[in-house]
Amino acid sequence: MGEQGRTRPGGSARALNEVYDTALLDLDGVVYAGGEAVPYAVESLETARAGGMHLAYVTNNALRTPDAVARHLTELGVPAEAVDVITSAQAVARLIAEQVPAGSRVLVVGGEGLRVALRERGLEPVDSADDDPAAVVQGYGGLELTWGRLAEASYAVARGVPWFASNTDLTIPSARGISPGNGAAVEVVRITTGGVPQIAGKPLPPMHRETVLRTGAERPLVVGDRLDTDIEGAFNGGVDSLLVLTGVTDPAQLLRAEPRHRPTYVDADLRGLLTGQPEVESASSGDGLVCGGWTASVRDGALVIEGDGQQLDGLRALCAAAWTHAGDGAGSPEAGKALARLGW
Numbered sequence: 290m291g292e293q294g295r296t297r298p299g300g301s302a303r304a305l306n307e308v309y310d311t312a313l314l315d316l317d318g319v320v321y322a323g324g325e326a327v328p329y330a331v332e333s334l335e336t337a338r339a340g341g342m343h344l345a346y347v348t349n350n351a352l353r354t355p356d357a358v359a360r361h362l363t364e365l366g367v368p369a370e371a372v373d374v375i376t377s378a379q380a381v382a383r384l385i386a387e388q389v390p391a392g393s394r395v396l397v398v399g400g401e402g403l404r405v406a407l408r409e410r411g412l413e414p415v416d417s418a419d420d421d422p423a424a425v426v427q428g429y430g431g432l433e434l435t436w437g438r439l440a441e442a443s444y445a446v447a448r449g450v451p452w453f454a455s456n457t458d459l460t461i462p463s464a465r466g467i468s469p470g471n472g473a474a475v476e477v478v479r480i481t482t483g484g485v486p487q488i489a490g491k492p493l494p495p496m497h498r499e500t501v502l503r504t505g506a507e508r509p510l511v512v513g514d515r516l517d518t519d520i521e522g523a524f525n526g527g528v529d530s531l532l533v534l535t536g537v538t539d540p541a542q543l544l545r546a547e548p549r550h551r552p553t554y555v556d557a558d559l560r561g562l563l564t565g566q567p568e569v570e571s572a573s574s575g576d577g578l579v580c581g582g583w584t585a586s587v588r589d590g591a592l593v594i595e596g597d598g599q600q601l602d603g604l605r606a607l608c609a610a611a612w613t614h615a616g617d618g619a620g621s622p623e624a625g626k627a628l629a630r631l632g633w
């Protein structure tokens with residue numbers, strides 16, 4: 290598992306829900322978007338669960354409590370309990386608790402999910418830099434986050450109070466489009482103070498550790514829509530990953546992925562959990578990489594795709610050609626015509 294520096298997507302003769310015991314699923318852009326279920330998510334997860342796969346929901350969004358997330362999932366038709374949800378708020382609370390005395394005050398710039406996670410670790414959330422906090426923590430606060438809350442964090446960090454962030458995702462998907470994420474708010478405090486926070490969320494090890502501790506997964510598969518959090522987090526944890534194209538990553542970005550952002554598997558949506566994945570092989574002629582009925586290669590500085598077949602097989606072949614060409618680097622040859630040939 291967790292092949293590093295891959296140059297082509299992986300293949301599996303068996304359905305992924307049979308190969309892996311636990312799916313570590315991102316939420317925004319994977320299971321739901323803007324509060325509504327992503328197409329095919331509900332039925333795919335129901336089938337995977339019925340087949341014996343444990344489903345865990347792993348999110349960098351620290352705003353809502355695990356109870357609230359579980360209720361939302363259940364309302365969408367994806368039965369879940371609080372123990373099935375792992376948040377970056379939980380990961381950062383553990384990180385703080387390991388570095389400050391029990392019962393310490395922590396200045397919170399974020400929502401209820403962060404406060405609940407801190408209390409779970411025996412820490413006391415406070416709202417002001419004048420409350421003598423032992424640490425400052427930032428997590429996504431939703432649209433209600435005010436400039437005054439960022440000022441409180443800045444006052445404390447400027448005094449040398451240890452600073453933590455649940456995650457640094459710059460954006461978060463919403464029903465109306467892409468909106469600023471916690472990383473954008475963290476940048477405000479960084480620019481103001483010159484400080485550097487300790488970060489817990491994906492793709493960093495504290496989040497992976499929190500997930501494994503809470504799920505007991507032995508053969509996990511990370512499922513996500515973001516290269517720089519979900520897929521990189523799997524890379525850092527040495528486990529396999531499935532990228533679904535229902536969120537922020539599009540095919541052009543996937544082709545340009547550097548090694549730590551290259552997923553093991555690629556699929557359109559969560560139906561990919563229920564199927565095998567075709568192998569990408571070298572062409573018998575030695576010129577190009579083949580998946581399904583497609584052959585991809587690099588010619589005169591551009592990706593070329595020839596043949597016919599399933600759209601995703603063509604994308605997998607293009608990934609192999611682009612990643613092989615890039616090696617340990619990032620970027621890809623010009624891909625516009627090849628992607629247009631596949632309908633993207």
